[in-house]
Amino acid sequence: MKDEKLPRKEKFSEWYNEILQMAEIVDVRYPIKGICVWYPFGFALRQRIYSILRSLLDVDHQEVMFPLLIPENEFMKEAEHIKGFEEEVYWVTKGGSKSLEMPLALRPTSETAIYPILRLWIRSHVDLPLKIYQIVNTFRCETKHTRPLIRVREITSFKEAHTAHSTWGEAELQVKDALKLYGDFFRRLAVPHVITKRPDWDKFPGSDYSMAVDTLMPDGKALQIGTVHHLGTNFAKTFDVRYEDPVGEQRYVNQTCYGISERCVAAMIAVHGDDKGLVLPPEIAPTQIVIIPIVAKGMDTLDACKHVLDMLKGEYRTVLDDSQERPGAKYYKWEMKGVPLRAEIGPREMERDEVMLVRRDTFKRETVPLSKLSKAVEDMLSAIHANLYEKARQSLESRIVDCKTLDEAKVAIQKGMAKVSWCGEEGCGLRMGEVTNGGVLGELAAIESGKCLICDKKTDKVVLMARSY
RNA sequence: GGGGCAGUAGGGUAGUCUGGUCUAUCCUCGCGGCUUUGGGAGCCGUGGACGGCAGUUCGAAUCUGCCCUGCCCCA
Incomplete structure (x- = not known):
């Protein structure tokens, strides 16, 4: 595998397909169209990204878990919603060899699973606002060309938030809050983006209006990486979600929902990656620093490397690559994985109590004394994030x-x-x-x-x- | 939505037109061993494949049909 070369990024389609396999993000060889397997490395990356999303949401949302299966009668209640999703829904129609009395939909999204229960949970204005989210898999039998992480039949990482409010205006403020939260999230991924209001013919089926977050891929096509919908009272009326207001009147809640999927992983990979592989923002990189020993006769560089590993591993996710490969092969391997910093220690560094640090984003190298290592690493990692974001921002704006x-x-x-x-x-x-x-x-x-x-x-x-x- | 092309070890390929020593080529990879280590090391040994189902045939990787999967182009 090491001798196989990544296609150049100018051929974006080929580059994208190959990097997912070579960097071990997802394995596309699962024998169902539009469905892939996350590798351990890809999953670690996904976990880092989603834990950022969780930490942002957990400030004022509560995480929940609703079922995958939705009964047909609930799914069919909201006319607009059905029109939007009907052609892509997978149905479970049998239990063993017997037909089910009521077919069950695999959720394409969870409004119709969640809102009948919100009807039970919400009784009075003191229950509002209610803000919940879940990170689950959803299924859509896509008719268009599928693409790993971008257009898939099983969305493995659908973060969907659902909120309920007393008034339309409060729900609108929530839409703004959600967009701000998504802005913060994508800045952490160093992915620049634009926010627009989708035209009416392209809004979420059943919403009053839809806002969208898009970024630009290297081939010039836009990728929708987040959406925020104002649902008004449309679903509340369908699912009869009401609350008693302070003066004792029954009113429908106003709702919002907003989602992010594994497309955010695709965007981060596509925006920052280069001809040598992944380039990861340090906060997301499963490994932040890799130490490569340069073995030489008569000098125990490996011991020096272990010492540096001990210095760094408490603060940074650090790996010492003491495998039997030669240094060059290790450089290629870890560059493919997007590790932000490489530390090399050979005879030259050992003699002077130094470490050579090489940046993944610029390939610039810098030799620092052991005594100043921790500070140097901290500065370089934050410089890498800033540089990635700035470069990507300029690239987006220029286009x-x-x-x-x-x-x-x-x-x-x-x-x-x-x-x-x-x-x-x-x-x-x-x-x-x-x-x-x-x-x-x-x-x-x-x-x-x-x-x-x-x-x-x-x-x-x-x-x-x-x-x- | 419409139209092409393809599927051979983990990855990439030769072979398919013209069915027969194909007992399937080459590169990469994995495993064992020895020598190596400042940008993809070398040698020796060894492991692994014709997408699925049906058909034609004495005989199918090769021909036919259907299915599955993937890629490209147009709307």
């Missing part, structure tokens, strides 16, 4: 282009996103998509006066357009 004509937009969309004026009409939005071979991602919060590129009507709405996954 968002203001466009005054459809021709300009068509060109911009080949490499990134086009920012254009739009009147707000569905017909014009869809037409813009057809003409440019892209689609309307969503509306930006910014207001800029201009004219709709299709109907020429005056407008202050600005939308982002892109090709997307």
Whole structure:
């Protein structure tokens, strides 16, 4: 495996498929379409990412666990919702050899599993706001081309939060809070992103409106990496979720839900990775520092390495690679795994009580005395995160282009996103998509006066357009 | 949604058109051993494969059909 080369990142599709296997993120060889296996290393990476997400949510949400199976009658209650998911639902229809009286859906998302129970949990205004989340697998029988971590039939890592509030306005504040939380989360992954309001024809089925978080992949296509939905009282009415307000009136709750999936792992890999493999932000890297001994006759460099390991392992996830491979082979191996810092100790370093540190993101090397090692490592790790985020941010911003004509937009969309004026009409939005071979991602919060590129009507709405996954 | 192409050890391949010493090639990999160690080491030994089901045939990796899986292009 060590002699196999990763395709260059310019060939993004090949690069992406190969890196998942070579860096041991997921094994795509499981014999069901759109379903993969997490390797131990990939799973460790996933755990680190999701523990960040948990820590952000746990501030004011409670974690729960709802069942995978949803009875048909509950699933079929909300008309819009059914329309959105019906064609992708897996059904369990048999128990052993006998048909079930009521078919059971494998959750494609959990609104219809959770909300009948919220009806029981929520009685009065003192139960509100209620904020829960779960991290579970969900199933969607995707009809389009599947891609590991990006378009899958089993979403293994669906974090879905569900909240209930007294008023529409309070729910709207929750939408803003959720977007802020997602912003914090993606900054920790050093993944820059844009936030837009999805057009009505592309919102979550059953929501009042949907907000989306997108990033740009290296091939210029947008990847939706998070969504936040204002559900209003739509589901509350369907599932009869009511509370008694302070003056004794029965009212429907206003709800939100918001989700993140393993696409966040895909985005982090794709945004930072390079021709040599993964490049991981230090907070996420399962191994933060690898120590490589350079063996030489008559000098016990291995002992010096063990000493350095002892110095570092309390504070950083550190590994000493004392395997029998040669140093070069070890460099390639750990670079593939994205380890942020490599420490080398050979005769030169030993004589002077030094360590050579090499950064994964820039390959810059620096020799530091043992006495200053801890501080140097701390500084370099934080510099790596800052550099990854800054580079990615610039790359994203340079690919968002203001466009005054459809021709300009068509060109911009080949490499990134086009920012254009739009009147707000569905017909014009869809037409813009057809003409440019892209689609309307969503509306930006910014207001800029201009004219709709299709109907020429005056407008202050600005939308982002892109090709997307 | 429409149209192509492909599936041979863990990974990548030769062989398929023209069925027969294919007892399946080469590289990589795994295991055992010896020598090595500042950017993918060398030698010796050894291990492992024709996607599945059915059909044609004396005989199928090779031909036919269906299924599964993957990749590419267009909308």
